[in-house]
Amino acid sequence: MSESGTSPKIQTTIETGDEDRRDAPLDARETVIETRDLDVYYGNEQALDGVSMEINEHDVTALIGPSGCGKSTFLRCINRMNDMIDVCRVEGDVEFAGKNVYDDDVDPVALRRKIGIVFQKPNPFPKSIRDNVAYGLKIQGYDGDVDERVEESLKRAALWDEVSGQLDSSGLELSGGQQQRLCIARAIAPDPEVILMDEPTSALDPVAASKIEDLIDDLAEEYTVIIVTHNMQQAARISDRTAVFLTGGQLVEYDDTAKIFEDPEEQRVEDYITGKFG
Amino acid sequence: MATEESTSDGLGRSTALRLQHLKGRLFEVALVAATLVGIVSLLALFAQISIDAFQPGSASPTWFLVYLGTLVAPTAAFTLYARRRPAVRETNAKAFAAVFGGLLLSFVTYAVVDSLSPYDVFTYVFFTSLPPAIVVAYDRTTDDRTFTGPAIPASIVVGLAVAALLYDVVRGPIGIAAEWIMYFGLVTVPAALLIGTLTASRRGRRSGVVAGGSVIVGGLAVAVASIVTGTNAAFPVVLFSAFVVPTGYVLWRSVRTDPEGRVGVAGPFVLLGGTLLGAAVVGQFGIQNPDTFLTPTLLLESWDGLRANNAGVYPQIVGSIIIVGFMAVLAFPVGIGAAIYLEEYAPDSGLRGRLATLLEINISNLAGVPSVVYGLLGLALFRRTLGFGTGIVFSAAGTLGLLILPIVIVSTQEALRAVPDALRQGSYGMGASRWQTLREVVLPEAIPGTLTGTILALARAIGETAPLVIIAVATTKYSPPSGLFSSATALPLQIFAASANAKPEFRHGVVPAAAVVLLILMLLMNATAIVIRNKYGREH
Numbered sequence: 001m002s003e004s005g006t007s008p009k010i011q012t013t014i015e016t017g018d019e020d021r022r023d024a025p026l027d028a029r030e031t032v033i034e035t036r037d038l039d040v041y042y043g044n045e046q047a048l049d050g051v052s053m054e055i056n057e058h059d060v061t062a063l064i065g066p067s068g069c070g071k072s073t074f075l076r077c078i079n080r081m082n083d084m085i086d087v088c089r090v091e092g093d094v095e096f097a098g099k100n101v102y103d104d105d106v107d108p109v110a111l112r113r114k115i116g117i118v119f120q121k122p123n124p125f126p127k128s129i130r131d132n133v134a135y136g137l138k139i140q141g142y143d144g145d146v147d148e149r150v151e152e153s154l155k156r157a158a159l160w161d162e163v164s165g166q167l168d169s170s171g172l173e174l175s176g177g178q179q180q181r182l183c184i185a186r187a188i189a190p191d192p193e194v195i196l197m198d199e200p201t202s203a204l205d206p207v208a209a210s211k212i213e214d215l216i217d218d219l220a221e222e223y224t225v226i227i228v229t230h231n232m233q234q235a236a237r238i239s240d241r242t243a244v245f246l247t248g249g250q251l252v253e254y255d256d257t258a259k260i261f262e263d264p265e266e267q268r269v270e271d272y273i274t275g276k277f278g
Numbered sequence: 279m280a281t282e283e284s285t286s287d288g289l290g291r292s293t294a295l296r297l298q299h300l301k302g303r304l305f306e307v308a309l310v311a312a313t314l315v316g317i318v319s320l321l322a323l324f325a326q327i328s329i330d331a332f333q334p335g336s337a338s339p340t341w342f343l344v345y346l347g348t349l350v351a352p353t354a355a356f357t358l359y360a361r362r363r364p365a366v367r368e369t370n371a372k373a374f375a376a377v378f379g380g381l382l383l384s385f386v387t388y389a390v391v392d393s394l395s396p397y398d399v400f401t402y403v404f405f406t407s408l409p410p411a412i413v414v415a416y417d418r419t420t421d422d423r424t425f426t427g428p429a430i431p432a433s434i435v436v437g438l439a440v441a442a443l444l445y446d447v448v449r450g451p452i453g454i455a456a457e458w459i460m461y462f463g464l465v466t467v468p469a470a471l472l473i474g475t476l477t478a479s480r481r482g483r484r485s486g487v488v489a490g491g492s493v494i495v496g497g498l499a500v501a502v503a504s505i506v507t508g509t510n511a512a513f514p515v516v517l518f519s520a521f522v523v524p525t526g527y528v529l530w531r532s533v534r535t536d537p538e539g540r541v542g543v544a545g546p547f548v549l550l551g552g553t554l555l556g557a558a559v560v561g562q563f564g565i566q567n568p569d570t571f572l573t574p575t576l577l578l579e580s581w582d583g584l585r586a587n588n589a590g591v592y593p594q595i596v597g598s599i600i601i602v603g604f605m606a607v608l609a610f611p612v613g614i615g616a617a618i619y620l621e622e623y624a625p626d627s628g629l630r631g632r633l634a635t636l637l638e639i640n641i642s643n644l645a646g647v648p649s650v651v652y653g654l655l656g657l658a659l660f661r662r663t664l665g666f667g668t669g670i671v672f673s674a675a676g677t678l679g680l681l682i683l684p685i686v687i688v689s690t691q692e693a694l695r696a697v698p699d700a701l702r703q704g705s706y707g708m709g710a711s712r713w714q715t716l717r718e719v720v721l722p723e724a725i726p727g728t729l730t731g732t733i734l735a736l737a738r739a740i741g742e743t744a745p746l747v748i749i750a751v752a753t754t755k756y757s758p759p760s761g762l763f764s765s766a767t768a769l770p771l772q773i774f775a776a777s778a779n780a781k782p783e784f785r786h787g788v789v790p791a792a793a794v795v796l797l798i799l800m801l802l803m804n805a806t807a808i809v810i811r812n813k814y815g816r817e818h
Contacts, residue, residue, distance in 0.1 A: 021438065081707060087624045113709030123700035125719055136708045186708065
C-alpha cells in the first residue's frame with residue numbers, strides 16, 4: 001500500500017544553515033505519507049520552506065512549534081484543504097500511499113474521504129447528532145446500515161454512553177468537549193485511513209482535553225493520526241514521533257518523541273521545548 | 279487624578295466624573311427622542327388612515343358595546359388565561375398560523391386561479407408536475423441516482439414546453455370537465471399527497487394511504503354536497519382542501535403531541551366566532567354600523583368611479599397578488615442563484631475575481647436606483663425591445679422583478695456570509711464536494727436570513743407605483759388579469775388614481791380604506807414569510 005520507493009529507513013531531514021542530512025533508523029513501520037521539498041506560499045509570503053518528512057502508518061505524529069511556524073499549513077497540505085485559499089501556492093510533493101496528491105488526476109474530494117480532519121474549534125453541523133455522524137456516509141453514498149455505523153463511530157469516539165438517548169437532538173446542544181468528540185466520530189464514521197487534527201484540544205478545558213487525548217491513543221490502533229498541538233506535554237504524552245517546526249516554515253527536527261524531549265539534536269529545539277524561546 | 283472635591287479615598291464622585299455621567303445621560307435621552315420621533319409619527323399616520331377608513335365616530339355606542347361583549351371581552355379573557363401557560367400560548371400561536379394561513383391560502387388560491395381560468399392553470403400545472411413526478415418515482419426504484427437530481431428541474435422545463443405546444447390540442451377536451459374538477463386536481467390532490475406523505479413518515483405506509491385517501495373522499499363528498507344543494511362546488515372544494523384539511527391536521531397533531539396546551543386551539547375561533555356573533559347581533563337588532571368604506575363591497579366588487587359606496591378593488595387586489603407572485607417566480611431563482619455564485623463560487627483574485635467584485639459593487643448601487651428609472655428600464659426592455667403589449671402582467675412582474683433583484687441578491691449574500699466558515703471547512707474536510715457542502719450545510723443555514731431579505735423585497739414590490747405608471751399599467755380595470763399576457767392592474771395604482779377623484783368621499787373614504795387593504799396585504803405577506811422563517815429557525 002505504501003510503496004513509496006524509498007528505503008524502509010526513515011529520513012530525518014534537518015534543514016539548518018549548513019544543510020546536513022542524515023539517515024536515522026527509527027522504526028520498521030510502513031510510510032503512509034511522505035513529503036519532499038514542500039514549499040507553500042500565501043501570495044508572496046512563504047509559509048513552508050522545503051519540508052521533507054515521512055509519516056508512519058498507525059503512528060501518532062505530533063507537529064509542534066510556535067505560532068506562525070507553518071505546522072497547520074503543513075497539516076492542511078496533506079488533504080489539500082489549502083486548495084480553498086485562492087492565494088495559496090504549493091510546490092513539491094506530498095505522497096499519500098505512493099501517489100502525489102497534487103497530481104492532476106487526484107480529486108481532492110476523493111482524497112479527503114481517505115484523510116479526515118478535525119479542527120481546532122469544534123464545528124458540528126447544525127443538525128442532529130445522528131445526522132452529524134452520518135454526514136460522511138451520506139455524501140459518499142454509503143448503502144449499508146447507517147445507524148449501526150453511527151453507533152459504532154460514537155462508541156469509538158467515547159461519546160456513545162453520553163448521547164445514546166438523544167441522537168435526534170442537535171449536535172450544538174452538547175458541551176464543547178462532547179462537540180469535539182462528535183467531530184471525531186464524524187471524521188471516523190466513513191472509515192478514513194488518516195486523521196489530521198489541528199489543535200483539537202486547545203479550545204477545551206483540561207478534563208475534556210484529557211478525554212480527547214485518551215481517545216487519540218485508541219484511535220492510533222486503527223488510524224494514522226497527525227496532530228498539531230501547542231501543548232508540549234500533550235505532544236510528549238500522546239505522540240510516537242514529534243516534528244518541530246520553527247519560524248520560517250522550516251522543519252527543524254523530526255524524531256522519536258522521547259528523543260526530541262530528552263535529547264534533541266538542535267539547541268533551538270531544546271530552547272523551544274524548555275520554554276526559553278517561542 | 280484627584281481633584282479638591284474628591285473624598286480622601288479617591289472613590290467619591292468628582293466634578294469631572296459627574297460631567298461624564300451627565301454627558302452619558304444626555305446622549306441616551308437624545309437616542310430615545312430619535313427613536314420616538316420616528317415611531318410616534320408613523321403611529322399618528324396609521325391612526326389617521328385607520329380613522330378615515332373605519333369612521334368609528336359614525337357608529338352608535340351600542341355597536342361598540344356589542345363588539346365589546348362578543349369580541350373584545352372573550353379575546354382579552356382568553357389572552358389573560360393563556361399568558362401564564364406557555365403550552366397554551368404555543369398551541370395558540372400554531373392554531374392562529376394554521377387557521378388564518380389556511381383561510382388565506384384558500385382565498386388567494388381561489389381568487390388567482392379563478393381569474394387566470396382554472397382550465398389553463400390546471401393544464402400547465404398538470405404538465406409541469408407530471409415529468410418531475412415520473413423522475414421522482416424512477417428515483418425511488420433505482421439505485422443509480424446520479425442524474426435524478428438535475429433531471430427534476432430539467433423535466434419541469436420540458437413539461438412547460440410540452441404544455442405550451444399541446445395547449446391547443448389539450449385545452450378543448452379539458453374544457454369539457456366541470457370547473458370544480460380543475461380545483462380538485464389543483465388543490466385537493468396535492469393536499470391529499472401532502473397529508474399522506476406526512477402521515478406515512480410518522481405512522482407507516484398504510485396510515486399514509488388511508489389519510490391521503492380520506493382527503494380525496496372528503497373532497498369528493500364536499501363537491502357532491504355542493505352540487506346537490508345547487509351551489510358552485512369550486513370554492514367549497516378549495517376551502518375544504520386548503521383550509522379544513524391542513525388546519526385540521528395541524529390542530530389534531532398539536533393536541534395529540536401536547537395535550538397540556540389543547541385549550542390554545544380555541545384562540546383563533548374565539549376571534550372569528552366573536553366577529554361573526556357581533557355581526558349577527560348588530561344585523562338582528564338594526565344597530566348603527568360605522569359608516570366605513572372598508573366593506574365586503576370594497577373587497578369583492580370592481581371599481582365604480584362615480585359612487586363611492588359602490589367602489590370595489592377586487593380586480594386590483596388579485597392583480598397585485600398575481601404580479602407579485604409571478605415576480606417572485608422570476609426574481610427569486612435568479613437573485614438567489616446570483617448571490618450563491620458571487621458568494622460561494624466566484625474567486626477572490628485574478629481577472630474573474632475582479633469582475634466579480636465589480637459586479638458586487640454595481641449590484642449594491644442598483645439597490646438604490648429610483649423606482650421610476652426601473653420603470654423606464656421595464657418600458658424599454660419589455661415594450662420596445664421584446665415588443666410585449668402595453669401594461670401586461672408579464673412586463674409589470676418583470677419590471678418589479680428587476681427592481682427587487684438587487685435587494686434579493688444583497689440580502690442572500692449577507693445570509694450566506696453569516697454561515698460560519700468553520701461549517702464549510704468541516705464539510706469539505708469530510709470529502710464533500712462544493713455542491714454537497716452548499717446543499718447540505720450552507721443553504722439550510724442561510725434560508726432564514728434569505729427569507730428575511732425576500733420579505734423586504736416582497737413588501738417593497740407590492741407597494742410600488744411609479745414603475746407601473748411608467749410601463750402604462752391601467753389604473754382602473756374592471757376585471758382581474760386573465761393571464762400573464764393580459765393587461766395588469768394593481769392596488770397602489772388604483773389608490774393613486776382615486777386620490778385625484780373630484781368627490782371628497784373618494785379622497786377621504788375609499789382611498790384610506792384601500793390603503794388599509796394594501797397594508798394588510800403587505801402585512802399578511804410578511805407574516806407568511808416570518809412564519810416560514812421561524813419554522814426553519816426552530817428546526818435547525
